[in-house]
Amino acid sequence: MTNIQRIPIILLITIAIALFSYPAMAAEKIKVVTTTTDLASIARYVGGDKVEVTSLATGREDPHHIAAKPTYMIAAREADLWIRIGMELEIGYEPLVLDGSRNEKIRIGSEGHLDTSSGVLRLEVPTQKVDRSMGDVHPQGNPHYMLDPLNGRIVAKTIARRLAKLAPEHAAYFTERLKAFRKELDEHMFGKELVNKIGGGKLWEYQLKGRLETVLGKEKGALGGWYVKMNPHLGKKMITYHRNWSYFVHRFGLNATMQLEPKPGIPPSPGRLTEVIQHVKDQKIEVLIMANYFSRQACDLVAEQTGITVVELPMFPGAIPEATDYIALFDILVERVMSAYENKGG
Numbered sequence: 001m002t003n004i005q006r007i008p009i010i011l012l013i014t015i016a017i018a019l020f021s022y023p024a025m026a027a028e029k030i031k032v033v034t035t036t037t038d039l040a041s042i043a044r045y046v047g048g049d050k051v052e053v054t055s056l057a058t059g060r061e062d063p064h065h066i067a068a069k070p071t072y073m074i075a076a077r078e079a080d081l082w083i084r085i086g087m088e089l090e091i092g093y094e095p096l097v098l099d100g101s102r103n104e105k106i107r108i109g110s111e112g113h114l115d116t117s118s119g120v121l122r123l124e125v126p127t128q129k130v131d132r133s134m135g136d137v138h139p140q141g142n143p144h145y146m147l148d149p150l151n152g153r154i155v156a157k158t159i160a161r162r163l164a165k166l167a168p169e170h171a172a173y174f175t176e177r178l179k180a181f182r183k184e185l186d187e188h189m190f191g192k193e194l195v196n197k198i199g200g201g202k203l204w205e206y207q208l209k210g211r212l213e214t215v216l217g218k219e220k221g222a223l224g225g226w227y228v229k230m231n232p233h234l235g236k237k238m239i240t241y242h243r244n245w246s247y248f249v250h251r252f253g254l255n256a257t258m259q260l261e262p263k264p265g266i267p268p269s270p271g272r273l274t275e276v277i278q279h280v281k282d283q284k285i286e287v288l289i290m291a292n293y294f295s296r297q298a299c300d301l302v303a304e305q306t307g308i309t310v311v312e313l314p315m316f317p318g319a320i321p322e323a324t325d326y327i328a329l330f331d332i333l334v335e336r337v338m339s340a341y342e343n344k345g346g
């Protein structure tokens with residue numbers, strides 16, 4: 001064998017060693033698969049460099065109409081932890097993906113399967129028996145709970161705890177990352193000054209009791225963040241396309257009076273649109289919000305007839321390029337809703 005022929009063999013061996021040792025290095029990370037990008041964003045934050053996170057959805061699709069794909073099963077096959085929203089949001093594809101993955105670690109009920117809906121604040125939990133005639137109503141309540149930043153804060157803890165269970169050697173690290181996430185979220189919600197002075201946990205507690213400004217007294221001038229941006233619009237009316245904004249509307253004290261959809265998941269008929277147009281005129285409603293995965297057609301029709309401002313919003317991180325993560329998503333939601341009201345002179 002000549003020297004010239006030997007060099008490529010040595011190169012090949014080097015490449016082979018690199019290739020074989022790569023999976024071993026990667027295996028040290030906890031492989032997390034989430035159904036939605038909001039969960040992925042929080043799992044990345046809390047898990048830091050100890051996790052490798054993949055989201056099945058991209059953030060641009062209607063979360064009710066995601067179909068199982070072979071690529072989802074491939075992602076799930078390797079997962080150590082599966083994280084879902086729950087409350088039946090993933091009912092259309094999760095069973096197929098879990099079965100197709102043949103991964104025992106992430107079966108429902110096992111440590112590698114996490115439903116983050118336990119512990120969140122829920123809205124619109126039906127008090128009567130649900131049937132199909134009511135449209136796409138979820139028997140456990142409205143599943144779009146991640147659009148309340150307080151629920152994101154709760155979910156971060158749920159994820160941190162489960163990661164610590166799977167990798168107890170990194171428990172302290174996950175706790176630190178959770179603290180950092182919560183601090184960043186709280187500073188965006190209430191402003192840095194009071195979070196540093198009083199603590200985000202206390203501020204949320206006062207806010208939940210409806211006593212935030214009373215407790216703060218003179219210090220309320222130090223409030224900032226999303227709270228201060230949305231507060232001038234407290235109680236203002238809006239209509240929405242679908243009930244996916246209930247949590248956002250509730251957290252910021254807005255008043256959603258009607259949906260374009262006559263029932264959840266049922267597109268508006270011409271008759272329904274006539275009712276909506278009448279309602280907007282009677283109630284003098286200025287803002288209509290819709291997730292950007294819906295078609296604008298029906299919303300634009302209402303706008304032509306009434307002058308209402310249509311605000312297209314990303315519902316998940318990744319829905320638009322600027323929505324880079326969970327916190328950036330709320331920056332955009334708050335900014336767009338606030339501007340819509342301000343441009344109306346309200």
Ligand SMILES: [Zn+2]
Nearest residue numbers: 064144243244
């Ligand atoms: Zn929905």
